[in-house]
Amino acid sequence: MAVEAVVFDIGNVLIEWNPERFYDAEIGPERRRALFDAVDLHAINERVDQGENFRQTIYHAADSHPDHGDHIRLWHDRWIEMASPAIDRSVQALRTLRANGVPVYALSNFGVETFAQAQEVYDFLHEFDRPYISGHLREIKPYARIYEILESDSGTAPGALLFADDRADNIAAAAARGWQTHLFDGPEGWIDRLIAEGLLTRDQMAPIPQDKADA
Structure with a gap:
């Protein structure tokens, strides 16, 4: 047809969509691997893709993982740098x-x-x-x-x-x-x-x- x-x-x-590249540049590959091993950020982002509020979803994840909170909030605060x-x-x-x-x-x-x-x-x-x-x-x-x-x-x-x-x-x-x-x-x-x-x-x-x- x-x-x-x-x-x-x-x-x-x-x-281009590459959060890992952003985090590698921001906090280094080793700390990025530790973050992504501790928190499934891609799964959290999928909830945003399904219609959940972006800021609330990411910030709630940050509050739920205080050891990584500042880095998780970057997913919201500097998201456009990952989508480029x-x-x-x-x-x-x-x-x-x-x-x-x-x-x-x-x-x-x-x-x-x-x-x-x-x-x-x-x-x-x-x-x-x-x-x-x-x-x-x-x-x-x-x-x-x-x-x-x-x-x-x-x-x-x-x-x-x-x-x-x-x-x-x-x-x-x-x-x-x-x-x-x-x-x-x-x-x-x-x-x-x-x-x-x-x-x-x-x-x-x-x-x-x-x-x-x-x-």
Whole structure:
């Protein structure tokens, strides 16, 4: 089936998401490993992605682990530094698809407050035909309901959707519903796939000068 719409994950597809890198730079790898061994910060963040209040959730975790409290609060207070930088070539692909008239959706595990914060920094997060954000929907990948919501709301047949995500479990859940999928491991492979599908051309995807790249 021909692709009718393209679906982007955001974290590690359009924006780098690497809390470990942030903490390594902030407190050093050894202390970071001790923190992450003591407190499952990714699991706590998943609750935010499911719609819990960002500040309350992180600060409650900090209060519950006073030995690590200051470092846990960094997850809230300096979150945007963990969600950076933009992956410029993926952003170029997003914008070129839209210029070509291809509907483009986001399907991402993101909190309500964190997505709003990211939109303040990254203009391209306003450019989807429709964002499907877990915190707003109170549904999360890789569970089937969030995929079903996108299908129903967009009116697109599963087989006509092409979805890029960096997590194999999220890709597997989409494939199980009949979506076309791409396991993202870098923007050039994703661009190659979009060109192969006839959605972009090689000329359109010439590298953009760095001084014109979106910060």
